[in-house]
Amino acid sequence: MDSIEAAPATALGARTEIDVAAERARTVGAGLSHHFNAAGSALPSHGVMTAVVDHLRLEERYGGYEAAAVARERTEDVYAAAAELIGARAHEIALFDSASTGLRVIVDALRPGKGERIVASSTTYVSHAMHLMTVAREHEAELVVAPVDAQRQVDLAALDALLADGRPTIVTVSHIPTSSGLVEPAERIGEIARRHGATYVLDATQSVGHLTVDVDAIGCDALVTTGRKFLRGPRGTGFGYVRQSLLERLTPTAPDVRGAEWVSRSGWELNLTARRFESWESAVAARLGLGVGLREALERSPQTTQRWLRARGRQLRSALADVPGVTIADPGEASSAIVTFVVDGVECRTVVERLAARNVRVVSVPATHGQWDLGARSLPSVVRASVHVYNDDDDLDALVEGVRAVVAGRVSG
Structure with missing residues (x-):
């Protein structure tokens, strides 16, 4: 051989x-x-699986809410570890059950509407692409597939020219696609988006745990990734990042008791952190496994x-x-x-x-x-x-x- x-x-x-x-x-x-x-x-590593199984055994013995209370400190560390890995702050992190969920929640919260524009990389994953097409169709926003250069990356000059008209725009890019080993020039896209005031959302599903990802260096306003891929976490886990300056302007389309407090007959107050985008129900055991995967990625x-x-x-x-x-x-x-x-x-x-x-x-x-x-x-x-x-x-x-x-x-x- x-x-x-x-x-x-x-x-x-x-x-x-x-x-x-x-x-x-x-x-x-x-x-x-x-x-x-x-x-x-x-x-997944043995450490990841041990964290999951040990917590499930705790739920078996004491019940889900009681086990979650015991694990609260370790659950909080998941936010800290995710933030450390991508150069963010813990309050800018939200936990999701998948990257697709995170992207959907964040794009919906941006509320693109009539006359606004969404520019998506040609490498956009099917679930995100179909959601963007649905949003564009139902809310009369314009959806543009970003032009590509000879390497099939986002054509930076064409993107710069496209955004120069100043229209409100969401730029959404898949850092590494599901369909090839291509790496998009995420940092240079960030420079262009900032120059023209566009909101930049990065799908880092294939890059976190694989490449060095720093949200400040990239310049993205939001980022979403999954746990099960290069982070080696359990299925059904993921996290998102929303920059503080964007977080202050976004409200979820479907507030949940996890991220908001119902304070009067017709009023509620949102959590001040990115947790406003989360749902109450979650697999605590899986999140603890994700935390181990994140810490192992930092250790490497x-x-x-x-x-x-x-x-x-x-x-x-x-x-x-x-x-x-x-x-x-x-x-x-x-x-x-x-x-x-x-x-x-x-x-x-x-x-x-x-x-x-x-x-x-x-x-x-x-x-x-x-x-x-x-x-x-x-x-x-x-x-x-x-x-x-x-x-x-x-x-x-x-x-x-x-x-x-x-x-x-x-x-x-």
Whole structure:
């Protein structure tokens, strides 16, 4: 079997800074399959799962409200850890059950209306895109898909020219899409949005826990991410950030007892923090697991993790590109740990099935999950492999050899 040659430490940057053996030791699933689906739902650590199960046992013994009271201090630390990870303040953080929920709540609170404009990146995820289309249709706002440059990133010059007319605008960008390893120029988009007074919402679903994300450096007014992907938290978790200056102007369209107090027959007062966007009911156990995932991400260091994952992404992308019959589908100079590809003459879902038979876990992303991106590129689907800190060289070898076997099976068939 042709092994992927390990790059020297100087080329990989943080290669020696991530203790992959230690990450694998605290990740039960790392020893059960070659898992390349961090961009879908990563393998959680033992610490994450212990936090979840221990709290569920507490609920079993004492009841949900009583267990929540016992865990209040640790629950509060989830806000602090999320804020620390992205350079925000704890009162600017809201917890959600998913990134899609967070994006929907924040966009609805912005209340785009007739004559206003929403500019969305071509890499917008299906759920967010359909919500934006619904908002535009029902409230007579204009929805514009941002022009792209030769690398299929947001065309910065075109965006600058578009916003120059001064119309009230929401700019919403997917930092890294579900459909490729592309990384949008988030900071430069932020500069343009600030210059023209646009409100900037960043979908950081695939970037928090993957790249270094600093809300002040990026200049976004709001950010939303999920827990289950590169943060390695449980499903059903996520968080949002709303900058203080925006928070003061936003009210939720459906106030909840969690974020507001009913003070008179026809009046209520909102929580002064971003928790005004939350709902009372939540999975406390899952949130505690998210807190552990956040603290582990901080322990690894976002900068170290970014260097490591980008290097592994380059390594995998290069190895797959060398396989005859394989075409890398990532546009431009993709620089993330997400790698997309197609195998000539083999449907993507078939590639996924044949790799699964070899205990290699990847997914197929259809154009229905990204019509403004995959549809625009006439790609019906792509195979997506996403690396995390628990993937070792044996994993990468298994994936590449599996793809070679898929190609060989196509030829022999």
